[in-house]
Amino acid sequence: MTASKRTLSLGAFLMATGHHIAAWRHPDVPADGGLDFQQYKRLAQIAEAACFDALFFADSAAAPDAPIASRMARSDHFEPLTLLSALAAVTERIGLIATVTTSYNEPFHVARKFASLDHLSGGRAGWNLVTSDAAAEALNFNRSEHLGHAERYARAREFHEVVSGLWDSWEDDAFVRDKASGQYYDPAKLHVLDHHGDHFQVRGPLNVARSPQGRPVVVQAGSSETGRELAAQTAEVVFTAQTSLAAARDFYSDLKGRLGKYGRSADALKIMPGVFIVLGDSQSQAQEKFEQFQALVxxxxxxxxxxxxxxxxxxxxxxxxxxxxxxxxxxxxxxxxxxxxxxxxxxxxxxxxxxxxxxAGGRGHYSLIGTPAQVADELQAWFEQGGADGFNVLVPHLPGGLEDVATLLVPELQRRGLFRTEYSGRTLREHLGLARPANRFASI
Amino acid sequence: MTASKRTLSLGAFLMATGHHIAAWRHPDVPADGGLDFQQYKRLAQIAEAACFDALFFADSAAAPDAPIASRMARSDHFEPLTLLSALAAVTERIGLIATVTTSYNEPFHVARKFASLDHLSGGRAGWNLVTSDAAAEALNFNRSEHLGHAERYARAREFHEVVSGLWDSWEDDAFVRDKASGQYYDPAKLHVLDHHGDHFQVRGPLNVARSPQGRPVVVQAGSSETGRELAAQTAEVVFTAQTSLAAARDFYSDLKGRLGKYGRSADALKIMPGVFIVLGDSQSQAQEKFEQFQALVxxxxxxxxxxxxxxxxxxxxxxxxxxxxxxxxxxxxxxxxxxxxxxxxxxxxxxxxxxxxxxAGGRGHYSLIGTPAQVADELQAWFEQGGADGFNVLVPHLPGGLEDVATLLVPELQRRGLFRTEYSGRTLREHLGLARPANRFASI
Structure with missing residues (x-):
């Protein structure tokens, strides 16, 4: 593998007991994994030992409580930012991506928490920016129904503008902390945002110095026309559900093609489809593993x-x-x-x-059930044929499914020169091959 | 020291470079301590080794940016909940108290984050409930000025009602997770809050199981008439600034006297005045230490x-x-x-x-500058004469000031039988001697 060879990125999508809806019922799965920090610590360390780019946490600000919810493992889990902050302290290199909705939050808090996580982790924070379309969430935030699609996206766009502006409140070298003269920061390197928009009035500045990555990495997952435009303008990673290489290629070229009009290069955004992976020594063994979960649905x-x-x-x-x-x-x-x-x-x-x-397993994501070589073949095809820059890996159960990927699939990808064998960078941006953004307010 | 002897509680009030306004300029102080996680990790471990009840973090959701602010170390620091979550992962026993304002937050998020921290830490979370009276904060949250005192407190009271109700969404044994039958939780042990109030409409339930402490510990610091009533009704710890034993006794007996009308025993609320402490081998050496900081103001x-x-x-x-x-x-x-x-x-x-x-040092808190024995005499007098259940310890500089307290003052208090020599409990409630609250919705 030469230094210049393009390699793929891997995210570990972690969800309580696993991605399969019946995972919690499997004998190998700790059913209380959603609120067991030691379990998450192990998962993070497994993914880090395998050189994953990042951990990825989805989120919802509501607990399902319809009668059937009592038969699903979805109502009790950690809040992602507190969980990732704790994981930051017990990992060294792996990126930490948390989902936070723009629909029921304040941009100042969101900017601040991710900047704080970026400092805590030495530059490993990522924000999965979403809008909320679940009525159950609206009801927890003073509303009787959720916002319409257009309004949600307008709010999201402005939310991003405020958050990224707050992240640039201070130039990188604003804090001089000169003990002798008594000057703590250079006022010329402070930029008050003073945002006045349709949805937000936010003065700033942020009370956190510019963070190691300049700005935490912005991730998105919207697939609608509006979602793609927002991503083309503001996202640095897109997580998407594609069920065939052809569809993945269409999505990939469509989205990359939109970047130019925002003055961005195709490299400034990485596309990572979700893939649901079940591994076995043979295809039939993998299938058998999968059927164990299916039988529990x-x-x-x-x-x-x-x-x-x-x-x-x-x-x-x-x-x-x-x-x-x-x-x-x-x-x-x-x-x-x-x-x-x-x-x-x-x-x-x-x-x-x-x-x-x-x-019940992949939840609409592409499913790969087979040997490490078979799965690697598929990932390689998507990666080399214009369908993906990397993959967000979904496994049926935890920790077992992640252990399988780390010990069986990752070595296969490494043998093919498709994936790193050790971290070369320190920050999530460096892992993903994303440039560190300049401060928009800094004079050159 | 007999098992039944009343002992005092100690909180470590941590603030970036220290409580003295000029601390950052002192040669022994890392000036960038406000955003150095390794520094906070050391501080937490020092306090835990000394058996402190808790770490305590103040907060403000705004960065000062007037010209003079550039000469103060106040504009860049961690957000407390992300910081405490990270510290939870590198400590075992010490309590973790973060300030979060009720004025510019949503109760669902606050309930969720503290419940999440309580699970992460095995029952060590505390919430310092405050209202915001700084115009600079209002400007970061869509407002041109902050709410009036009465409205802030009305909102805070309702905020607490919603948060504590959400913490009781699930009975302690609601999550049965029975793999064989497929029942994940018992619907009879789920309680939908469905709150409709003047300030908030919040349906619930919370998407976190009831936490190890039942509810995270609620801390307050208000001293006004309204603040005292809110504390008497809802607080479990009160942090206060008192500048003489006489004033501390008045405050203590006034506040404890208010608990009865809310059906609470005097023991259900612990009063912890702030004390600013500078230690030396002799009083003059301590004074000299203090003057080093004063000279830098x-x-x-x-x-x-x-x-x-x-x-x-x-x-x-x-x-x-x-x-x-x-x-x-x-x-x-x-x-x-x-x-x-x-x-x-x-x-x-x-x-x-x-x-x-x-x-510039104590910021209005009682200042004790002297030998460990002198300082211990004062604390003992306050503790034994009805002025305090414990103290929130403020030190001029970090980490030095905290090291002094841990290695010089704590052993003196331990020798006198006033402070624990090892943790007997696992949770913050147990350290403080606070009962674990029953779920208000549970049938007996």
Whole structure:
């Protein structure tokens, strides 16, 4: 592997007991993993030993409490920023990406917490910027329903503008801390944001010095037209669900093609599709492993997961052995997923219960079930044929699924020269190959 | 020391480079301590080795940026919840108390983050509930001025009601996680808050299981009439500034006397005055140490600190060698501090510059400068004569000042049987002698 060879990035998508909806019921899985810090510490250390670029945490600011929720492991888990801050203290190199919604937060707090995490971790923080489309979240924040799609994105765009502006409150060398003269900072290197917009009035400055990465890495996952535009303008990593190489290539070239109009190079944004991975010594052994989880899926639980993925469309009144009903074309950010699932149900002629079980593992993400070589072949094809810059790895169960990826798949990728064998950088930006941004206010 | 003997509690109030306004200029002090995680890790470990009950972090959601602020070490520091989460991972026993304002936050986020920290730390989280009276904070949160005193407190009271209700969303044994039957939680042990109030509409439930302490410890620091009533109703620890034993006893008996009408025993709330401590082998050596810091105080910096303590009353137009001007009796929460400082200036006949320097160390807290035995005598008197249940210890500089307290004062208190020699409990509640609250919704 030569120094200049392009290598792929890997994120470890961690979710309580694992990505498979029935993982918590498996005998190898600690069912209380969602609130066990020692478990997360082990996971972080496994991923770091395997040189992953980052840990990635999804989030929701609401606990499901419909009757069926009592049969799913989704109602109790750590808040991602507190968890990642704790993990920062017990890791050295791996990036730390947390999801925080722009819909029910204040940009000053968000800018500050990620800047603080970036300092705590020596430059390893990433913010997955999302908008909230779940009614359950709205109800926890003084609203009777969530904002519409357009308004959510307008707010998100302005939110990003404020947060990134606050991150540039201080030039990198603003804090001189000169004991002799008594000058702590250079006032010429302080920039008060004084933002006045449609959604926010924020004066600043931030009460955190500019952070090691300049700005924490901004991650996004929106796939709608509006979401792609926001990503092209502001994102540095995009996490996406693509179910074939052809679709992944379309998405990749579409999104990269949008960067130019914002004055950004194609390299300034990395595209990382989610891949659900189950490994075995043989394909049949891998499949058998997967079936152990599938056998634990109750039909109503599968359908509840489906309902959630369809933007909380209530499916409880429909017969389990009947077809997926016609769905309203909502303005929801889940619309692209609705289309994907409707297509899948039609193509494979699946009943509601079958469709629920079909997505119980990968949740709409591309599934790779096979030997390390087989899985590596697929990842390599996507990576080399214009479908991906890297992958966000989803595993059925934790810690076992991650251990499999770390010990079986990563060495295979390393043998092929596709993945690092040790960290060459210190910061998440360095791992991802993203430039450190200059302070927009600094004179040259 | 018998098992039943009442012992005192100690909190370590940590602030970047130390409590003395000029600490950062001292040769022994790392001037960049406010954003150095390794420094905080050392501090936490020093305090834990000395068996302190808790670390305590003040907070403000704004960076001062007036010209004089460039000569003070106040504009760059960690956000407390991210910092304490990281410290949770590198400590075992010590409590972790962070200040978070009720004025510019959402109760769902606050409930969730502290519950998350409580799980992360095995039951060591504490929330210092404050209201914001700084205009600079308002300007970072879409407001042109901060809320009035009465409205702030009404919001704070309701905020507490929502947060503590969310902490009781789940009964302690709600999560059964029964792999065989597929039941993850018992729906009968889930309680949806469904709060509808003047300031907040919050449905719940919280997406975190009930935490190890049942509820994180609630700390407050208000001294006004309204603040005392809120504390009597809701606080479990009160941090206060008292400048004589007589005043401390008045405050102590007043506050403890208010608990009964809320159905609370006097033991349910611990009162911990702040004490600024400088230690030496002799009184003159301690005084000399203190003078090293005093000599580094620029007059305008002292006056700026004074201005801040007076509720940001602008003193920059007044002559440094003139008297403290008459202050408007504002509705500010700083009012009790205004009275205290006006009294002090009058009694000692101090000019503005002299008053600024006078408070540059303890910032209005009781100052004890002397040998370990002398300081212990004072603490013992306050503790035994009805002035305090413990102390929040402020030191001029970090890490040196904390090391002095840990190695010189704590052993003296231990010799007298006034302080633990090892932790007997695991949680902050256990350290403080506070009962674990029952879930309000649980049937018996």
């Amino acid at each position: 109750e039909p109503a639980v599968g359908v509840a997961l489906l309902s959630r993925m369809l933007g909380n469309f209530d499916l409880s009144g429909y017969p389990l052995d009947g077809p997926l009903p016609d769905l309203p074309l909502t303005d929801s950010g889940q619309r692209s997923r609705q289309l994907l699932l409707t297509e899948l149900a039609g193509k494979e002629n699946l009943s509601l219960a079958q469709l629920g079980r079909r997505i | 620029e007059p305008a910096v002292g006056v700026a600190l004074l201005s801040r303590m007076l509720g940001n009353f602008d003193l920059s137009g007044y002559p440094l060698d003139g008297p403290l001007p008459d202050l408007p009796l504002t509705d500010s929460g700083q009012r009790s501090r205004q009275l205290l400082l006006t009294e002090l200036a009058g009694k000692e006949n101090l000019s503005l510059a002299q008053l600024g320097r006078r408070i």
